[in-house]
Amino acid sequence: MSKNTVALVDCNSFYASCEKVFNPHLADKPVGILSNNDGIIVALSNELKKLGISRGTAAFKINKHFIKKHDIKLFSSNYTLYGDMSARVMNTLSSFTPDLEIYSIDEAFLSLSGFEHLDLTDYGRQIKKTVWLHTGLPVSVGIGPTKTLAKIANRFAKKHNFAEGVFDITKHPDKDKILRWIEVGHIWGVGRQYAKMLCRNGITNAYELTQVPDNWVQKKMTIIGLRLVKELRGISCIDLEIDIKPKKEIVSSKSFGNPVTELQDLMEAISDYCSVAVKKLRSQNQVASLVIVFLSTNRFKNEPQYANYAKVRLPLPSGYTPDFIHAANRIIKKIYRPGYKYKKVGVMLADIMHQSKTPLDFFQPTYLDDYRKVIMDCMDDINNKMGSHKITYASAGIKKPWQMKREKLTPSYTTSWKHIPVVKAI
Secondary structure, X not given: OOOOOEEEEEEOXXXXXXXXXXXXXXXXXXXXXXXXXXXXEEEEXXXXXXXXXXXXXXXXXXXXXXXXXXXXXXXXXXXXXXHHHHHHHHHHHOOOOOOEEEEEOOEEEEEOOOXXXXXXXXXXXXXXXXXXXXXXXXXXXXXXXXXXXXXXHHHHHHHOHHXXXXXXXXXXXXXXXXXXXXXXXXXXXOOHHHHHHHHHOOOOEHHHXXXXXXXXXXXXXXXHHHHHHHHHOOOOOOOOOOOOOOOOOEEEEEEEEEEXXXXXXXHHHHHHHHHHHHHHHXXXXXXXEEEEEEEEEOOOOOOOOOEEEEEEEEEEEEOOHHHHHHHHHHHHHHHOOOOOOEEEEEEEEEEEEEHHHOOOOOOOOOHHHOHHHHHHHHHHHHHHHHOOOOOOOHHHOOOOOOOOOOOOOOOOOOOOHHXXXXXXXX
């Protein structure tokens, strides 16, 4: 019987690295990625970290002379680019194992059980090299007998240059030394409050946590904490989640670039967000019957405040976008109050089920049985082939002055024909 072996592959400074792939001039430059509406820094390159800038820093607080002196490059979040680059990375990783868990946009666990006949450090280097050749993105690879130890190995690979981005903790002669190096606050699954509690009890690193009696761990950190400690001891308790579970709710919401006061603008925005949410619903072969719309002002501003929400249930579960747009617009008309500066509006789809479980109705056809399904399939096919929003709804507006502010947005190099880089031979 093969022993359990897991690898964690994590893209280094993922968002910043995606920007560098298509702009070689950024190779050694400090790069920061801004949040929605270009507010705060949500991701940054190692070069920017070394300058003392941290995640969560407000962009306007960074001195302009400091930016110019160090040639700092700040960009708006390009989620279309990041999502496509992530898909390319995951597709590459899937060629190295039959069992892959996509953990986040830039991380994946790979089962290497049954690969013991290979030198796993060399295999990790092969993974790293192949991802670089296919995408231009740097990754780190951590290998261990459990997911938690693979996480620790990955962190070690990133922090120590001699590892060259790949580290197999099972091959290290002194695993306890590695665990002593990991502070409790850096253990996967240990949040800030648990870290404080452990430090108060004299437990400051991963090794010390492995020495604590099981009954104390379960009392202080529940059964989930006990599983974590056993993982640190090399006992696998957290399985790979190979099958992606369908979402129980789907939310589409963004903050406005500028405050919105008019009902018409709110209706346009909610129509646009409905289109995004329902398309995601259909991509999972699901239908929904509950629509929830919410809106709010900016609670950080010293001005009149208002927030509200309401919901509408559809007669039958549907995946037809106009059904949801009509429902959402009825809600927004009901909860809108004039005289306020709205900062955010959003839609949530709930009571989601697989379309095969859609209940039948004696008096009216379901979404799956009439023209609505055909229209949606045609629309999705065109948008998937020709680009997002090639066909959209008039109710979502044309100029869209309410759109999220992204003044430093880079091109969608991999998903838009007009943004494909051009190479000129001289």
